[in-house]
Amino acid sequence: MLTYLAQEPLPVPETTAIEPPPVGAVWPILIILAAACAGVLVEAFLPKHQRWSTQVVLTLLAIVGAGAALAGYIVDAPEAGELAMYGTLAVDGPALFLWGTLLALSVGAVLLIADRSVEPGGAFVATAAIRPGTVQDRAQVQSTGMQTEVFPLTLFALGGMMIFCAANDLLTMFIALEVLSLPLYLMCGLARRRRLLSQEAAVKYFLLGAFASAFFLYGIALLYGYSGSVRLADIGAAAAGTDRSDTLLFAGLGLLVVGLLFKASVGPFHTWTPDVYQGAPTPVTAFMAACTKVAAFGGILRVLQVAFESTSWEWRGVLWGIAIISMVVGAVLGLTQTDVKRMLAYSSVAHAGFLLIGAIALTEKGLSSTLFYLLTYAFTTLAAFGVVSLVRGPDGEATHLSQWAGLAKRSPLVAGVFTFLLLAMAGVPLTSGFVGKFVVFEAALSDGMAPLVVIALVASAVAAFFYLRVIVLMYFSAPAEDGPTVTVPGAFTTAAITLGVIVTLLLGVAPAFALDWAAGGAFAIR
Amino acid sequence: MSINLAAEVAPATGAASQAWLLLALPALGAAVLLLAGRRRAQGWGHLLGSATVLGAFVYGLVLFFESTGLSPDQRTQDLLLFEWIPVGSLDVDIALRIDPLSLTFVLLITGVGALIHIYSIGYMGHEREDRSRFFAYLNLFIAAMLLLVLGNGFVTLYFGWEGVGLASYLLIGWYQGRGYAATAAKKAFLMNRVGDVGLALAIFLMFKTMGTTSYAGVFEQIGGQSTAVVVAIGLLLLLGACGKSGQFPLQAWLPDAMAGPTPVSALIHAATMVTAGVYLIARSSPIYSLPQAADARLVVMIVGAFTLLLGCVIGCAYDDFKKVLAYSTVSQIGYMMLAVGLGPAGYAFGILHLLTHGFFKAGLFLGAGSVMHGMNDEGDIRRMGGLWKKMPITFATFALGYLALIGFPFLSGYFSKDEIIYAAFGEEGWRGWVFGGAALLGALLTAFYMTRLLVLVFLGKPRWEGLKSEDGKDYHPHESPSTMTIPMIILAFGSVAAGGILATMLPEWLEPSVGAVAEREGLVSHGMVAVMATVAMVIGAGLAYLLFARGEQPVERPQRVSWPVRAARADLYGNHLNEALFAKPGTWLTRALVFVDNRGVDGLVNGIAAGLGGSSGRLRRTQTGFVRSYALSMLGGSILVIAALLMVRFA
Amino acid sequence: MTPTYYLLLSALLFTIGAVGVLVRRNAIVVFMCIELMLNAVNLSLVTFARINGSLDGQVMAFFVMVVAAAEVVVGLAIIMSIFRTRRTASVDDANLLKY
Amino acid sequence: MTSTADSWVLWALLAVPLVGAAVTVALRGNDKTAKLAALAFSVVELVLAGVAWSLYDPAGERLQLGTTLDWIPAFGVHIAWGVDGIALVMIAVIALLVPIVIGAGWADRLPEGRTKGGFFALILLEQALTVGVFAATDVFLFYVLFEIMLIPMYFLIGSYGGANRQYAAVKFFLYSFLGGLIMLASVIAAYSLASDTLGQGTFLWEELVPVVSAAPLTTQIWIFFGFFIAFAVKAPLVPVHTWLPDATAEAPMGVAVLLVGILDKVGTFGFLRFLLPMTPDASKELSWLVLLLAAVGVIYGSLLAAGQSDMKRFVAYVSIAHFGFIALGIFAFSTQSLTGSVTYMVNHSIATGMLILVLGMVIFRGGSARIADYGGMAKLTPVLAGMLLIAGLSSMSLPGTNSFISEFLVLIGSFPNAPVHTIIATVGMVLAALYVLWLYQRIMQGPLRGDAIVGAAGGPGAVVAPEVGARKAIADLSGREKLVLAPLVLLVVALGIFPKPVLDTVEPSVAATMCEAGLVDPVQSDEEQAQC
Numbered sequence A: 001m002l003t004y005l006a007q008e009p010l011p012v013p014e015t016t017a018i019e020p021p022p023v024g025a026v027w028p029i030l031i032i033l034a035a036a037c038a039g040v041l042v043e044a045f046l047p048k049h050q051r052w053s054t055q056v057v058l059t060l061l062a063i064v065g066a067g068a069a070l071a072g073y074i075v076d077a078p079e080a081g082e083l084a085m086y087g088t089l090a091v092d093g094p095a096l097f098l099w100g101t102l103l104a105l106s107v108g109a110v111l112l113i114a115d116r117s118v119e120p121g122g123a124f125v126a127t128a129a130i131r132p133g134t135v136q137d138r139a140q141v142q143s144t145g146m147q148t149e150v151f152p153l154t155l156f157a158l159g160g161m162m163i164f165c166a167a168n169d170l171l172t173m174f175i176a177l178e179v180l181s182l183p184l185y186l187m188c189g190l191a192r193r194r195r196l197l198s199q200e201a202a203v204k205y206f207l208l209g210a211f212a213s214a215f216f217l218y219g220i221a222l223l224y225g226y227s228g229s230v231r232l233a234d235i236g237a238a239a240a241g242t243d244r245s246d247t248l249l250f251a252g253l254g255l256l257v258v259g260l261l262f263k264a265s266v267g268p269f270h271t272w273t274p275d276v277y278q279g280a281p282t283p284v285t286a287f288m289a290a291c292t293k294v295a296a297f298g299g300i301l302r303v304l305q306v307a308f309e310s311t312s313w314e315w316r317g318v319l320w321g322i323a324i325i326s327m328v329v330g331a332v333l334g335l336t337q338t339d340v341k342r343m344l345a346y347s348s349v350a351h352a353g354f355l356l357i358g359a360i361a362l363t364e365k366g367l368s369s370t371l372f373y374l375l376t377y378a379f380t381t382l383a384a385f386g387v388v389s390l391v392r393g394p395d396g397e398a399t400h401l402s403q404w405a406g407l408a409k410r411s412p413l414v415a416g417v418f419t420f421l422l423l424a425m426a427g428v429p430l431t432s433g434f435v436g437k438f439v440v441f442e443a444a445l446s447d448g449m450a451p452l453v454v455i456a457l458v459a460s461a462v463a464a465f466f467y468l469r470v471i472v473l474m475y476f477s478a479p480a481e482d483g484p485t486v487t488v489p490g491a492f493t494t495a496a497i498t499l500g501v502i503v504t505l506l507l508g509v510a511p512a513f514a515l516d517w518a519a520g521g522a523f524a525i526r
Numbered sequence B: 001m002s003i004n005l006a007a008e009v010a011p012a013t014g015a016a017s018q019a020w021l022l023l024a025l026p027a028l029g030a031a032v033l034l035l036a037g038r039r040r041a042q043g044w045g046h047l048l049g050s051a052t053v054l055g056a057f058v059y060g061l062v063l064f065f066e067s068t069g070l071s072p073d074q075r076t077q078d079l080l081l082f083e084w085i086p087v088g089s090l091d092v093d094i095a096l097r098i099d100p101l102s103l104t105f106v107l108l109i110t111g112v113g114a115l116i117h118i119y120s121i122g123y124m125g126h127e128r129e130d131r132s133r134f135f136a137y138l139n140l141f142i143a144a145m146l147l148l149v150l151g152n153g154f155v156t157l158y159f160g161w162e163g164v165g166l167a168s169y170l171l172i173g174w175y176q177g178r179g180y181a182a183t184a185a186k187k188a189f190l191m192n193r194v195g196d197v198g199l200a201l202a203i204f205l206m207f208k209t210m211g212t213t214s215y216a217g218v219f220e221q222i223g224g225q226s227t228a229v230v231v232a233i234g235l236l237l238l239l240g241a242c243g244k245s246g247q248f249p250l251q252a253w254l255p256d257a258m259a260g261p262t263p264v265s266a267l268i269h270a271a272t273m274v275t276a277g278v279y280l281i282a283r284s285s286p287i288y289s290l291p292q293a294a295d296a297r298l299v300v301m302i303v304g305a306f307t308l309l310l311g312c313v314i315g316c317a318y319d320d321f322k323k324v325l326a327y328s329t330v331s332q333i334g335y336m337m338l339a340v341g342l343g344p345a346g347y348a349f350g351i352l353h354l355l356t357h358g359f360f361k362a363g364l365f366l367g368a369g370s371v372m373h374g375m376n377d378e379g380d381i382r383r384m385g386g387l388w389k390k391m392p393i394t395f396a397t398f399a400l401g402y403l404a405l406i407g408f409p410f411l412s413g414y415f416s417k418d419e420i421i422y423a424a425f426g427e428e429g430w431r432g433w434v435f436g437g438a439a440l441l442g443a444l445l446t447a448f449y450m451t452r453l454l455v456l457v458f459l460g461k462p463r464w465e466g467l468k469s470e471d472g473k474d475y476h477p478h479e480s481p482s483t484m485t486i487p488m489i490i491l492a493f494g495s496v497a498a499g500g501i502l503a504t505m506l507p508e509w510l511e512p513s514v515g516a517v518a519e520r521e522g523l524v525s526h527g528m529v530a531v532m533a534t535v536a537m538v539i540g541a542g543l544a545y546l547l548f549a550r551g552e553q554p555v556e557r558p559q560r561v562s563w564p565v566r567a568a569r570a571d572l573y574g575n576h577l578n579e580a581l582f583a584k585p586g587t588w589l590t591r592a593l594v595f596v597d598n599r600g601v602d603g604l605v606n607g608i609a610a611g612l613g614g615s616s617g618r619l620r621r622t623q624t625g626f627v628r629s630y631a632l633s634m635l636g637g638s639i640l641v642i643a644a645l646l647m648v649r650f651a
Numbered sequence C: 001m002t003p004t005y006y007l008l009l010s011a012l013l014f015t016i017g018a019v020g021v022l023v024r025r026n027a028i029v030v031f032m033c034i035e036l037m038l039n040a041v042n043l044s045l046v047t048f049a050r051i052n053g054s055l056d057g058q059v060m061a062f063f064v065m066v067v068a069a070a071e072v073v074v075g076l077a078i079i080m081s082i083f084r085t086r087r088t089a090s091v092d093d094a095n096l097l098k099y
Numbered sequence D: 001m002t003s004t005a006d007s008w009v010l011w012a013l014l015a016v017p018l019v020g021a022a023v024t025v026a027l028r029g030n031d032k033t034a035k036l037a038a039l040a041f042s043v044v045e046l047v048l049a050g051v052a053w054s055l056y057d058p059a060g061e062r063l064q065l066g067t068t069l070d071w072i073p074a075f076g077v078h079i080a081w082g083v084d085g086i087a088l089v090m091i092a093v094i095a096l097l098v099p100i101v102i103g104a105g106w107a108d109r110l111p112e113g114r115t116k117g118g119f120f121a122l123i124l125l126e127q128a129l130t131v132g133v134f135a136a137t138d139v140f141l142f143y144v145l146f147e148i149m150l151i152p153m154y155f156l157i158g159s160y161g162g163a164n165r166q167y168a169a170v171k172f173f174l175y176s177f178l179g180g181l182i183m184l185a186s187v188i189a190a191y192s193l194a195s196d197t198l199g200q201g202t203f204l205w206e207e208l209v210p211v212v213s214a215a216p217l218t219t220q221i222w223i224f225f226g227f228f229i230a231f232a233v234k235a236p237l238v239p240v241h242t243w244l245p246d247a248t249a250e251a252p253m254g255v256a257v258l259l260v261g262i263l264d265k266v267g268t269f270g271f272l273r274f275l276l277p278m279t280p281d282a283s284k285e286l287s288w289l290v291l292l293l294a295a296v297g298v299i300y301g302s303l304l305a306a307g308q309s310d311m312k313r314f315v316a317y318v319s320i321a322h323f324g325f326i327a328l329g330i331f332a333f334s335t336q337s338l339t340g341s342v343t344y345m346v347n348h349s350i351a352t353g354m355l356i357l358v359l360g361m362v363i364f365r366g367g368s369a370r371i372a373d374y375g376g377m378a379k380l381t382p383v384l385a386g387m388l389l390i391a392g393l394s395s396m397s398l399p400g401t402n403s404f405i406s407e408f409l410v411l412i413g414s415f416p417n418a419p420v421h422t423i424i425a426t427v428g429m430v431l432a433a434l435y436v437l438w439l440y441q442r443i444m445q446g447p448l449r450g451d452a453i454v455g456a457a458g459g460p461g462a463v464v465a466p467e468v469g470a471r472k473a474i475a476d477l478s479g480r481e482k483l484v485l486a487p488l489v490l491l492v493v494a495l496g497i498f499p500k501p502v503l504d505t506v507e508p509s510v511a512a513t514m515c516e517a518g519l520v521d522p523v524q525s526d527e528e529q530a531q532c
Helices: A023-045 A048-075 A093-114 A135-142 A150-164 A170-188 A195-227 A232-240 A246-263 A272-279 A282-307 A309-335 A340-360 A364-388 A412-426 A432-446 A450-476 A491-509 A512-518 B002-007 B014-018 B020-041 B045-069 B100-150 B154-172 B179-210 B215-224 B227-245 B253-259 B262-271 B273-283 B291-317 B321-341 B347-374 B392-406 B412-426 B430-458 B482-514 B526-548 B563-569 B571-620 B627-650 C004-023 C027-052 C056-086 D005-026 D031-055 D085-107 D116-135 D139-148 D150-160 D165-198 D205-213 D217-234 D243-250 D253-278 D280-307 D311-331 D335-366 D382-395 D402-414 D419-444 D451-458 D469-473 D479-497 D500-516 D526-530
Strands: A082-084 A089-091 A391-393 B077-087 B090-098 D064-072 D077-083
Touching: A023 A048, A023 A082, A023 A089, A023 A150, A048 A093, A048 A150, A089 A093, A093 A150, A093 A282, A093 A364, A093 A491, A093 A512, A150 A170, A150 A282, A170 A195, A170 A246, A170 A282, A170 C056, A195 A232, A195 A246, A195 A272, A195 B627, A195 C004, A195 C027, A195 C056, A232 A282, A232 A309, A246 A282, A246 A309, A246 B627, A272 A282, A272 A340, A282 A309, A282 A340, A282 A364, A309 A340, A309 A450, A309 B571, A309 B627, A340 A364, A340 A432, A340 A450, A364 A412, A364 A432, A364 A491, A364 A512, A412 A432, A412 A450, A412 A491, A432 A450, A432 A491, A432 D165, A450 B571, A450 D150, A450 D165, A512 D064, B014 B045, B014 B077, B020 B045, B020 B090, B020 B100, B020 D382, B045 B100, B077 B154, B077 D335, B077 D402, B077 D500, B090 B100, B090 B154, B090 D402, B100 B154, B100 B262, B100 B273, B100 B347, B100 B482, B154 B179, B154 B227, B154 B253, B154 B262, B154 B273, B179 B215, B179 B227, B179 B253, B179 D402, B179 D419, B227 B273, B227 B291, B227 B321, B253 B262, B253 B321, B262 B273, B262 B321, B262 B347, B273 B321, B273 B347, B273 B482, B291 B321, B291 B430, B291 B563, B291 B571, B321 B347, B321 B412, B321 B430, B347 B392, B347 B412, B347 B482, B392 B412, B392 B430, B392 B482, B392 B526, B412 B430, B412 B482, B412 B526, B430 B526, B563 B571, B571 D280, B627 C004, C004 C027, C027 C056, D005 D031, D005 D064, D005 D077, D005 D085, D005 D116, D031 D064, D031 D085, D031 D116, D064 D139, D077 D085, D077 D116, D077 D139, D085 D116, D085 D253, D085 D335, D085 D479, D085 D500, D116 D139, D116 D150, D116 D253, D139 D150, D139 D165, D139 D205, D150 D165, D150 D253, D165 D205, D165 D217, D165 D243, D205 D217, D205 D253, D217 D253, D217 D280, D243 D253, D243 D311, D253 D280, D253 D311, D253 D335, D253 D500, D280 D311, D280 D419, D311 D335, D311 D402, D311 D419, D335 D382, D335 D402, D335 D451, D335 D479, D335 D500, D382 D402, D382 D419, D382 D479, D402 D419, D402 D479
Parallel strands: none
Antiparallel strands: A082 A089, B077 B090, D064 D077
């Protein structure tokens, strides 16, 4: 079948002329990565007791600095976007939007990670090497120390994400994928309590992640074979017209997409999500749920729109199917979950389906609406996991739903906030969730995907049921006897949750500015 | 003729321009009494109640004489009170039509009404506590009834129509403690509603075809309508009339309605409300007089004739004082229906019989009330007898009413009934024989059962001696107080004289409303009819006397009797019919629907929810927790994706 | 001797690796299978480089190796820790998280 | 960014209950003050409603007292208020019912741990939202409020309701939410239509109507169904009605009044405000369907009402029957029937509201909602019995009561266009009499019986002489209760005798709606042919 390859080699595509990298565009990434390296050095050279404070300061400074750099760049950014780093990075409208989103989210995430008031000493194990169940383990649970490597790891992951959603060629994308994944694998295993679960989550995430990246990579290879280049633009050009067999193209596309969908936890490639979300330390779960989703969909959007727009007719139907599966799986499986974190995981699967709908509407509306949806969902889910981390029993977080019964009586504020977030996820008006759904469905409908929209609406109605279940539990049920205590959060967690709630409310009531920003510009196709 | 009827409407002047007082007085009385509450109104409630009606009666007289002063074509006057339901082309007003017909009824209603109010002062004497409420209801009834007859359109008529229905409901169910009273009240209201549906639909049809519902408008345009429409309207109106007037097939409620206090039976279920059906048809004479409406009129006649016989037959079998009178009412209204069904030849006589009947039947009921009042509310005539010397006045008045009813020569009934029989014979062909014969036979039966009643109650041996009433007391029959006897006496005079006086005057007095009496050459001459009727009366009365006056009458109702008697005692199976046709199926349907709604409709909803939950619970299990199965699902997924992509591309 | 065979071989290797992931219990072996898949990809990358007559493919192969090495570091660390906890490296034993 | 001189009224109408809710919830520590505060604010609202009524000019423009502010310019979403006669009367009804509901709930027994303050605050919040729904003239805004107003009601049922309240609350929410989501599809579709034809999208009702109504039939039908399903669930029409009996049965009486009297009206209001003007062709095309559902609903609801053994469920089914009448009137397309339907919306709120409150007082005395637990109460509580009778008579639309006007208008207006359905519905009149009188008989008439009555006299099975035992336990209406019911009784009679003010306010808007929908009266007098 591949005999045509015996023909004489194609002319080598002339390599891009070497032009000095316009550094201004990538300052944010550089800052983050540099800070990450610095963080590693801090671990190496600073005494234990100083590390936490230093790391927190360093990390937050880095993020804020990156944000400042980003803002500084945006004010006079070229309308059409520009290529940086010898064309490996495309710094265009969507990329900037996603960077901004990621940085803002990571502030919240870092605050959650850094918090030491909710769980004395923080949510992370004092020394990862200690074996669970041993005397030392019980000791470390009481100790106030924590594995401060988390902070540089976070920064590395963040850097990877930022590169991932700006990557202009598949190789860069692959590297970025690994840079963002590897730290997360580790961070999943660092929970202070329930270490067994935590480690199991890490193993599962790691094995499946590596497995998925292998698919991703093979896809890259096939596409390279098809188009002779890994540049998205070149692939797009090749797909538009070449004599090569489309087998390579579509096999490659399929594998590539699978790799991406895995990261975005779209059904049926979601299987890792519930387990990992449940096992990982809640701050890390928040970070993953929020930021990874953003980065992954950033990548999906870029790949589909830049490289495969011309072949959309072929793959669109398939992604329709996947979107439906994801929504249905998420909504239906969420109904019977008994663990809050798992429930939120399934909700994120369902949301991934909604996002995919926006992503396969190949219009400006589709792009901007998906970006906006990412923004809204990420902040809501961040805050939601923040709240989850507050409800604690004698042995750590009380994530079993039965423990949440009658929470409203014990602490109305927390219950109120969580209700608000759940309603946002259900897409009730005056929350960001509604506006997000609205713009996505609007884009889909105007791109002629009415049936998909209807299915999505029904799915979100079903999903509404399990959000409602939690509200019923919190408000209408009698409090459980050995009910959990709600710890009064310290400044960090409070700040993080407040951030999420405010954004959720703001985008629900006055989304105009964010919508404009999301519609800022299309992908730079070069 | 029917056309120019509408044209003669003139705006009300003089006393007529204040005619709203007629409604306002009793309505106000009702409102005041209801709001005052039973404690406060105990002392004066009954007086106020009676006063308002008397006032209305007086005012009615004023109007009457004023209107007699006018030339006949001036006598129909309209009085607009206010716009009621003005929407688009529909324009319903609260407005009064003062014309001979309505005035006649005003006098009947307020007159008899006033008498019965006074009577009630005595009759309700022993429940002072609730008496004011009783008078409030009576006033409410008078007000509604007046609106019914005075309204100048079918909607206002409908307003009064249902209003009297409410009052009758309240008064039949007066003894709320007694379950059967409540049931009877409900039954009455429901069967009336059935009739009302007919009336309502008639109104809708009028609006659809003629765009108006006022008498003037309808009568003006009805002539131009197709036969189908006219007949439909005629039959629908008739359905309404049947409901209100206890005509077949909706007669079953009237006897049960006797569960109410006797004055109520006298006023509402004998003299006034039940005759509203007759009024409706007389009022609609411009419709029924149309040639297109011949079929509708025929149906009216059939219903009337059939009902008058049905009433008589059942009346012969009953042993309950008031129920006998009730069925007699049914049959007498049958006469009136037959009369108005005859068209121009009969309207006036229908009304005439209505008036005379109003007098003597009210009198008879009051007599019955007086008897029962003296007999511990005993209603079974087999437990009476020989009461004439215990309560002479009652006996005298009752006897006069009795004679008037059976059409004893030169008493009221004689004039009115004979006119109807004569007019019935006036129909051409088989109809004349059938309806005339029916009317004649009715006269015979009427005499029979009324004589039976009179004999069993007042004559013969006093069978009540030594018996005890339900509440275990001995019977001490005694004459009633004057507040009760005086009205009876007045009514007795009425039942003697009214017919003779009215028979001559009424027809031309009513002419502006129902048109002139169409003189027809009948099958038999006027005198002949008089003779035949008298003969029939004598036969019936004599037969009854022979049967019941001589020899013992068992106190207990004999059970082993011939089939016709059993049938008659069972109301000729009217109730069984309703049971079988409506009540039973309805109950079953309701039960079935309740089940369907819970299990079916709601079950479906819950079923979907349960289905989702179940599938969720099953799907959950696929999340086994084994990395390798996850990997498998991923691999499978990717293979599917690739296969699908390639298929789409290459197939 | 067309490059096609290399592609087929790499596909074969990739499949073997994938199947290995599914059938083997030991976490280390599973991980090795994944490495095998990566290397199969490397093979096809190089082959395509040959076919396309450009060096990109070969360069990418180097990148992949580096990444694979990094993965090994992280992966082994994780597997190590869970092995010390459970005294077994069987991935099937680790299924507390389910449903 | 436009606004008329009098637009402040609507803002005030929206703001007052909101502030009231905040104040009440702040004062919830002390029941007494909280209650007084809530009452005070609701009365102010009532006064404002009166002002609005006086400022509204029936002969004036289509929408009055309006404001339009940009909200999300990117999508042409506005914060736009404005009322026509229909919305105005509904707002008036809301403003009327809320104080009464608060008065009625004054002495309610709440589940332990709940405060009167919270209860009334939620009610006031609900009031603000419903006023907003009726006043919104931007479809997006309407949708937003349409969904939001579920939430306070959800908590009112779920937190303050009866034994089975969780199930009822969730069922209520999901039913309406699903309906709303389906409507969202239509809203978006309408928007896309607008953005295609007008160049830039808008949600302003006045700008959407011409666009959507010009769309081809199939498009209209899709949009129609989106809206229709949502409104049919809200209304509720058979067969999507099953949430109402549960919700009504579990909700506290006052809440049930708001639910049946106000929230449900949003559905029928939607028929008038959106379906007819926006999708006239589809409405005509599919009127047979709605008429069928309506006629079935009348009979179905009536029979089920007769079959209920629980008072609150009884009321629910009565309402279902009545909503059948309303839908019938709306889709019979004549000035009379539409006006009838609108007045029906008002009168049904008053009549059924009163019925619910009176039954609530019965239940308050007997402590049971089962009809079989009562009997012969009239002996002990004549005034209460009278009130029940009045409410019942109004529910069966006896002439002289307010409901007669509307039912008569609906039927007489529907007859020319839909005779068969009208005849079926007219049969419903008989059934109405049946279920009302039967209920009255079972509760009030006959000998004293039933656990609730006899039990009050001293344990089930205890023999009571009506004068002793039970009378002590079961007292007649208190002054407060009389005060609560008085305005309703007054309105029942007044609007039955002299409905002109309402009719005159409503009719022009109805006529305008008919013009937008391109409908002409089947029965016309000559002078009105000229209009539109």
